[in-house]
Amino acid sequence: MNQNRVQASEVAPRAGLADISILANASLTSVTGTDMTSNAQGSYDLALKYSGTGLASVGVADKKVLVYALPAELQGKVVGGATVDIDANLLPITPGDIPGVSLLFGALGTAIDGVDKLVAIPAVKAAFDSLSTIQNLGAYQETLPATVSPDGKTISVDFTQGFGKYVHQAYVALFDTLRDTIAAIDVKNPIAAIPVKLLQEASADLFAIIDAIADGTSDILDNALNANLLGSMNGTLHTTVSDPGVASATVKAGAINNALISADVLTATEQEGEAVTLNFPTTAVNPIENYDVAAPVITQPVAGQTQVAGQVTLTQPIPDGTTFEAVVTLPDGSTKNVPLAADGTFVVDTGSLVDGQTISAKVVATNGTYTKDSPITTATVTAAPIENPIADYNVATPSVAPLTAGDPEITGQVTLNQPIPLGTTFEAVATLPDGSQLTGTVESDGTFKSAGVDQLAAGQTVTNG
Structure with a gap:
């Protein structure tokens, strides 16, 4: 028996989607229809809407995660990332009844009644009374970036934090009118001065809690609204996939209370999640059929160089999923393939080049099983230019010794700037x-x-250079 007990305790039951779901009566639909049409880049834009009604147990702090399980045909096909539009309606609440707030709210009500007997404050009374009735918190709406798992099997978004922040802001906003009307009380009756002061003190205590809820330093609201908060909601996934190469693919989705997409959670979503089947054209579409692959420009090759460089301007927009490489044909007829850098440049090792040899290059675009070549560019190797070693050397101006009539020679001096290029000689x-x-x-x-x-002769001129 003991052995059986140990074995049984080691077998943990696998959680089903119902155990972790936060929505009931859920459905998954394609906003744009189930028959897919390719976009200008030859890919497919998806808009998948998951809808449902919040379970009674879903509160503010509970995890709220939408997870979309992609079939094998779409795994690794997501291009350009993904976003999810969240639209979650909140169930109405009575603001003054919230535990942690209700005691201070009641004390404030007593103070308001006391002042109202001495001096009429109808605006304050109306604002307070409205908080004693059911109020609508509205709807949380936000577009969030979604996470595509590294293995490409899921796209998920955790909207717990944004939802909670909205609930806090919406709840606090319900008290704005009461705060404003109390601040606007203008007491001219001295008999009412003391009750008004008590009212203001009571309101200060209440609004201190309200402000703490607003700035997130109080968890009163999270603890109080731990159930029956989320009404109807939907999340619409927007993403783009490249051609899956199949006639149809089925996506499934679920809304769960677990941010960790474990193997069990993925399995549950794949088996029990709401599903929509997308139909893709059976005739394969070549996404680069009409794309203009520009010819590369080769930097003039010079004899003695061991590399050749080039660049191509990539025509925009580039079809999703397209890659590029340069194919360079060397003087001996062999070819080398190198991927283009992000700026369209490429460099290929050639061995030492000789004057008169030719090199050619083209760019090849690849998208899935499709390829497309650019026109071929050819360049001829030229001889290396002979450099002038004294092109930048500064030859100083000479000075001539004074001359007199009858001198048989001319003498002078010039400063030879250093360093003197090797092999250089000078003459005057x-x-x-x-x-x-x-x-x-x-x-x-x-x-x-x-x-x-x-x-x-005297007066004659001699120049020296």
């Missing part, structure tokens, strides 16, 4: 009055001499 060129020129070697210290000058 003197232009004589008759236009003829004499040259002389510039020594390492910058001095130079131009011999062979005929007799110079």
